[in-house]
Amino acid sequence: MSRAANPSMLDAQTSERCACTHCGLSVPRGLIEPGREEQFCCAACETAHEAIKACGLGAYYELRERLEADAMPALSTGNRYEQFDAEAFQRVHVVDDNEASRSSCEVYLEGVHCAACVWLVERVPQILPGVIEARLDLGRSLVSLVWNRDDVKLSRIAQVIDSLGYRVHPPSRSSDRSARRAEDRRALIRIGIAGALAGNSMLLAIALYAGMFEGIDSGTRLAFRLISAAMAVASVLWPGRVFFIGALAAIRTRTWHLDMPIALALGVGLVAGVVNAVRDAGEVYFDSITMLVFLLLVGRWFQQRGQRAAADALELLFALTPATAHVVGESGEVTEEPIEAVTPGMTIEVHAGDSAPVDGVVLSGKSSVDESVMTGESRPVAVSQGDRIAAGSVNIAAPIRVLAEAVGDQTRLGKVMRDIERHARLQTPVIGQADRLAGVFVVVVMALALATFAYWAPKGVEGAIEHATALLIVCCPCALALATPLVTAVSVGRAARSGVLVKGAGAFEDITKPGTVLLDKTGTLTKGTFTCVKWLGDKGCKRQAAALERGATHPIARVIASLDDDDSLDVTDVEHRTGQGVVGFVDGQRVCVGSLTLMESERLAPDANLLQAATTEAAFGNTPIFVAVDEDVCAVAVLGDEIRAESRTVIERLGSMGWRVGMLSGDRQEVVNAVAAQVGIEPDLAIGGVSPEGKVERVKAFKDRGPVVMVGDGVNDASALVNASFGIALQGGAEASLAAAHSYIIDDDLEQVPEILGGARRTVSAVRRCLGVSLGYNAVAASLAAGGLLTPLVAAFLMPVSSLTVLGLALHSRTFASKQ
Secondary structure (H helix, E strand, O other): OOOOOOHHHHOOOOOOOOEOOOOOOEOOHHHOOOOOOOOOOOHHHHHHHHHHHHOOOOHHHHHHHHHOOOOOOOOOOOOOOHHHHOHHHHHHHOEEEOOOOEEEEEEEEEOOOOHHHHHHHOOHHHHOOOEEEEEEEOOOOEEEEEEEOOOOOHHHHHHHHHHOOOEEEOOOOHHHHHHHHHHHHHHHHHHHHHHHHHHHHHHHHHHHHHHHHHOOOHHHHHHHHHHHHHHHHHHHHOOOHHHHHHHHHHHHOOOOOOHHHHHHHHHHHHHHHHHHHHHOOOOOOHHHHHHHHHHHHHHHHHHHHHHHHHHHHHHHHHHOOOOEEEEEOOOOOEEEEEHHHOOOOOEEEEOOOOEOOEEEEEEEOOEEEEOHHHHOOOOOEEEOOOOEEOOOOEEOOOOEEEEEEEEHHHOHHHHHHHHHHHHHOOOOHHHHHHHHHHHHHHHHHHHHHHHHHHHHHHHOHHHHHHHHHHHHHHOOOHHHHHHHHHHHHHHHHHHHHOOEEEOOHHHHHHHOOOOEEEEEHHHHHEEEEEEEEEEEEOHHHHHHHHHHHOOOOOHHHHHHHOOOOOOOOOEEEEEEEOOOEEEEEEOOEEEEEEOHHHHHHOOOOOOHHHHHHHHHHHHOOOEEEEEEEOOEEEEEEEEEEEEOOOHHHHHHHHHHOOOEEEEEOOOOHHHHHHHHHHHOOOHHHEEOOOOHHHHHHHHHHHHOOOOEEEEEOOHHHHHHHHHOOEEEEEOOOOHHHHHHOOEEEOOOOOOHHHHHHHHHHHHHHHHHHHHHHHHHHHHHHHHHHHOOOOOHHHHHHHHHHHHHHHHHHHHHOOOOOOOO
16 A cells, blocks of 8 residues: 655644554554554655664654653655765765774754654664764754764665654755864863862862961961962963953954953952962952853853854754755766756756755746745746746656756855855844943043052052052953843743743844834745635535545645545546646546636636636635536635734734834735735735845835844745844744744744743843943942952952842843743
8 A cells, every 4th residue: 555755745634543653643544554553644654663673673662652752753755865975975074084994974864853863863873784873962953973984885874864764964064063063162161170160269268268267377378379379370371361362352453342351350360369379468369260260151151052053053954955966967867966066057857846956947847836935935836948946946746857057055045045144143232232331341440440559659559559459350340241141041041931942132132122023924924834715616526626636745736635534436547737737537527626727728617606706716815726527617625825813913912012013925915915904914014026035125124214023934034034133933934934033933823923022122121230230330349449448358259249149130030921
């Protein structure tokens, strides 16, 4: 019995009768095999189950059940992955260790979703000789492979992983990824060393403070002070050197940076402490200095985490674009080549179900393509000789051959991705706010220190140095440096608990004042899926239409097939007409299902009322599909994209908050107007027929008038999301939109949009409150130090207190409310 190859075809056909042995989802009635103990919802699940059992890894199912992981169908493709062994691919992605005859590579896996998946993938070395190691990073869906190239090929490893139910995608830009990983590792090492030195310095400080009250042997006291000095020197010059490097870079480039006052305070405190330790006189501040180095490094790590997450999302995004192409040679033979080997001018064959790997012109063949990757509209578009096709578009119906005009970064999709990447690197205002304060801060603190020294010098140089040193120490801008990363880290955590993942909290400052919210139509204001919203005419022919369309892969055919699950009808002589529909016999009656063009080609005419009703529905953006039985056009299935129930409420809430709400869509203007009228968007802000590039231009135009929030879910929205003041993507949308957006909504709930805007405003207020407290603290402390009321010892004690105050304010700030 044949099985559906694509699990997405099963959504509307599933039932409660039987659960899939592999994934646990319901098995369609037509795929149930009576008398068989094991049942499967698709061929991919059956393949994965057989492979897992054959390799003795049945414990996977027990582990998944204990973890209560969500059901997810297998994504096995049966691909041979021969392109992984091509020289061009190996040169770009594989690292060889010639001495050990080993090779290593990282690949992305599609479909990993729980700890049981990690357990299964990491058992590959046990079932395939020659594989030395397989380590899966679940959060990034990235598996690191090490193998003996004399024993096994990379393509064979990929085949085994594919058979276990996970699609394998090649990585990209491995050198950039390795550099980022090395940088992250160095940052964590610095934090670890700083923490260890701070902890030991605190222990010695406790002993010295106790000795001040209880008495301590002078030799022991000197030894403890010198050991503390050594630890402080190591802390400042090893993990803490990053602040001095940053300060020197700022001086060379003649720009102000927060590292400058931090380096100044740490340097002065360290020198003064070391001098006093060697002299065995005066106070030392090594416990405060080492603790501040540790806290500042932790704050910087928080700040960089969001940037790393965005970069990882972009890596996955690039990996999921087509990695290979079927190249047609001069003699007509077709070979699968890595995308790196494809150049403009080559002829590419795009099979049904495949994504186009290039921008080009159709040379031969007729088909329908899903261009939603660029237009956002899932409605298939007919293409034939002379028509243009964009990379990423999915060929639905039949093979076509395309003359490549642009490849890789030069395709429209590639340019969108690079635009996203470029904007992801730009510094956001709230991150630079503290740096902008640094210039004024350094000048004021230095001036105060000189004035303090000058005032106290006539009364004694030693006292003047002590008071100036106290001022420099107590004015270390550690709280200023920690305010932004601590508040944003707490805010991001609370947003996650409320159902929103935030990657670009730094952009919150841009949306504190109301401006314009621009919403995509398909998948944002609407549900984004084709459904039968209305059936006009005879409902009795619904069973015949569904039977005829059952088994087809076209999106429209899947919707029609889902209308009835009776598989007892006899279907014969099925003929698919590209771009028109399908014709065949159902229980001996000739049935035609398709467009009006199909009806006309069969010389079948619907009656005037049915035709008028279909025309009216088409004007609202719906797709009328005619159904004819024998000589009678008896019904019209109206397919469309249903508007979300909450859309109008959300738009009204945004309006009450002071935001203007508009719509940007690639769909026809009349369709956009109809949707706008139903959800309450003003006609002049409902803009249709907009390409991805056009959306960017519209966003930039609106930004000239004020802040712009873009809400979308598709690749066609990605560049607009990243160019907006703040981008919000809906979970379940395209990987590109999730990678580009500053935040995305986990549960696909549009009502979270107003919550995000409110939370952003409260987060920025909390940051400014912490910055204000920090500056106020420094002003009061500097006044006391300048007046001689603060000794260096007290200053060293108060320095970390300010950081703890900011931490307390950050933890108690109410930014995002937890979801009930």
